[in-house]
Structure formats: C-alpha cells, structure tokens
Amino acid sequence: MNHLYTGGLLIALLHQTAAAGEADVIDVTVVKTAPHIYDFTVTVRHDDSGWEHYADKWEVLDLNQNVLVTRILYHQHVDEQPFTRSLSAVKIPATSRGVNLRAHCSVHGYGGQEFPVDLPH
Numbered sequence: 001m002n003h004l005y006t007g008g009l010l011i012a013l014l015h016q017t018a019a020a021g022e023a024d025v026i027d028v029t030v031v032k033t034a035p036h037i038y039d040f041t042v043t044v045r046h047d048d049s050g051w052e053h054y055a056d057k058w059e060v061l062d063l064n065q066n067v068l069v070t071r072i073l074y075h076q077h078v079d080e081q082p083f084t085r086s087l088s089a090v091k092i093p094a095t096s097r098g099v100n101l102r103a104h105c106s107v108h109g110y111g112g113q114e115f116p117v118d119l120p121h
Contacts (some may be wrong), residue, residue, distance in 0.1 A: 021047060022112030023055035023103035026082055030099075032120045038090050042071070044103045045082035046112070058085075058103045062096050092119060 027043035046055035054076035060068045069090050077083040092099065102114045 021105075022108045022110070023058075023105040024113035025058060025101045025103050025115040026113065027084075028101050028115050028117050030117055030120060033089070036092055036094050038092055038119065039086065039088045040071075040090055040101070041084060041086045042101055042103075042115075043082050043084040044073075046077075046103065046105055048076040048081070050076055053107045054105065055083075055103050056106045058101060060087075060090060060092075061100045061102065062093065063098055063100065065100070068092060068099065 023044055023046035025042060026045050029041040031039045033039055040060060042058050044055050044058055048054035055073055057070055057072050059070045062068055069087065071085060071087045073085065096119060098116060098118045100114050100116050102110055103112055104110050105112070
C-alpha cells in the first residue's frame, strides 16, 4: 500500500514539474549606451515550481541564432512572475541590426516564446 502511495505522489510531482512548461520572454527594453554597446532589460514568464524546475537563464542571439551573451538566473522566481532582470554593456557586432532573445528552463530547455528586437541607432 505504501508503495502505491509513493508512486501516486511521484506521478503527481512529475505532472506538477512538467506543467510549468517552457520559459517565455514577454518583454525587452534595449538602450544603446555607446557605439555597439547596449543594456538589456528582459521580462520572463515561467511557472517556476522550485529548484527542480525554474527559468535559469536568458540569452541574446544574433539573427543567425549565434549566442552573443547569456544572463544566468541563479535562483527560482516562484513568487515573482513574471520577473525582470537586466544585463549591461553587451557588445553587439556592428553588422547586427537586430537581435532575438530567448529564455531557458531547467527542465524543458529552450522552446518558449522568443522576442525579436530591432537595435536602436
């Protein structure tokens, strides 16, 4: 009997972890601070459930999907959804006219809503 209860609990926990889904970038603000240098403020939404399943980073990619910079998120944001974090002094190649931002979660990886941005001149 105890074995069945544990199995049911495990299934419930797995369902809860999977239900959090992928991390979505829902808003981005970009400020040009110097030639080819930008500050990014990024808002991410993800149903963080704790250390087992949370949005753990976001990235700025060029339009060819090359990662330009990664902002590591060192803890879960269970009680802060959506949440906003910034990254300053990001160098973007002179040839780039725009970038794409994506978020990553500890269970599903990438796959949530991405956010394309035209860089300010």
